[in-house]
Amino acid sequence: MVDSKVIEELRDYLNQSKYAVVLTGAGISTESGIPDFRSKDGWWNKINPAEVASVNALENNYELFREFYKYRIKMLDGCKFNRGHRILADWEDKGLVKSVVTQNIDGFHKDAGSKRVYELHGSISAIRCYVCEKEHSVEDFVNDKRCEVCGGNLRPGVVLFGEGLPSDVWQEAYDEILKSDLLLVIGTSLNVSPVNSLPTVAKGKRVLINAEKTFMDDIFDLVINAGAGMVLESVDRGL
Numbered sequence: 171m172v173d174s175k176v177i178e179e180l181r182d183y184l185n186q187s188k189y190a191v192v193l194t195g196a197g198i199s200t201e202s203g204i205p206d207f208r209s210k211d212g213w214w215n216k217i218n219p220a221e222v223a224s225v226n227a228l229e230n231n232y233e234l235f236r237e238f239y240k241y242r243i244k245m246l247d248g249c250k251f252n253r254g255h256r257i258l259a260d261w262e263d264k265g266l267v268k269s270v271v272t273q274n275i276d277g278f279h280k281d282a283g284s285k286r287v288y289e290l291h292g293s294i295s296a297i298r299c300y301v302c303e304k305e306h307s308v309e310d311f312v313n314d315k316r317c318e319v320c321g322g323n324l325r326p327g328v329v330l331f332g333e334g335l336p337s338d339v340w341q342e343a344y345d346e347i348l349k350s351d352l353l354l355v356i357g358t359s360l361n362v363s364p365v366n367s368l369p370t371v372a373k374g375k376r377v378l379i380n381a382e383k384t385f386m387d388d389i390f391d392l393v394i395n396a397g398a399g400m401v402l403e404s405v406d407r408g409l
C-alpha cells in the first residue's frame with residue numbers, strides 16, 4: 171500500500187504544473203502482460219540481448235533474430251494497453267500532461283489515445299527492409315517474407331543494440347523534457363543510455379514511480395516504489 175500522503179503530494183505536483191511530461195519504460199506495460207527486461211521475470215534473465223536484439227544478430231544470425239521478434243510480436247497480439255496508459259491519455263486530454271516520451275516499442279500509449287508520443291526506441295510493428303528500407307506489413311515479417319523489391323531481410327523498426335536513436339525523435343523528446351516543470355518517470359530501471367540522461371535534464375520537479383529502487387533514485391523529488399497502474403489510478407481518483 172502506498173501512503174495516501176504520497177499520492178496527494180503527486181496529485182498536488184500535477185495540479186500545480188503547467189508543463190508535465192511523462193517518461194515511461196517497460197514497467198508501464200507489465201500489467202498488460204508484456205514482460206520487462208531487467209526485473210526478475212524480465213527477458214534479459216533468460217536471453218542474452220546481444221545474441222538476439224542486436225545489429226550483429228540481424229546481420230549474422232538472422233533466423234534467431236527473426237524468431238525472437240516474431241515471438242514478441244505474437245505476444246503483443248493477445249495484449250492491449252492497460253489502465254496506466256489510459257489514465258495518461260486522459261490526462262493529456264485534460265491538459266494535465268503535455269506529452270509522453272517512451273522507451274517502449276509496443277505502441278500502447280498511442281493505442282490508449284495519447285497523441286503526443288515520442289517513441290525513442292521505435293515501434294515493433296513498423297516493419298521495413300534492412301537493405302532498401304521499403305515498408306512492409308507485420309504479416310510479411312511473421313510469414314518469413316523477404317523484401318519483394320531487393321530480396322533483403324525484413325526487420326522491425328526498433329532500435330537494436332548497436333544502433334543509435336532516431337535523432338529527430340530524440341531532439342523533440344529532449345526539448346519537451348527541457349521545457350517541463352514536472353517530469354513523471356514511470357516503470358524504468360534507468361539502466362539504458364542515453365534515455366537515462368533525460369531525467370537529469372529536467373529543471374522542474376521529478377517524480378519516479380517504479381516497482382523497485384533504481385540507482386538514480388537520489389535525483390528525484392519523490393520516489394514511489396509501487397505498481398504504476400495502482401499509483402496512477404489512486405492519483406486520478408482525487409483529481
Ligand code: NAD
Nearest residue numbers: 195196197199206207208274275276357358359381397398
Ligand atoms: P527495464 O526492464 O530495464 O526496467 C523496467 C522497470 O520497471 C524495472 O525496474 C521494474 O521494477 C519496473 N516495473 C515492472 N513492472 C512495473 C509496474 N507494474 N509498475 C512500476 N514499475 C514496474 O525496462 P526499461 O528501463 O524500459 O529498459 C529499457 C528497454 O526495455 C527499452 O529498450 C525498451 O525498448 C525495452 N522493452 C520494452 C518493452 C515494451 O515495449 N513493452 C518490453 C520490454 C523491454
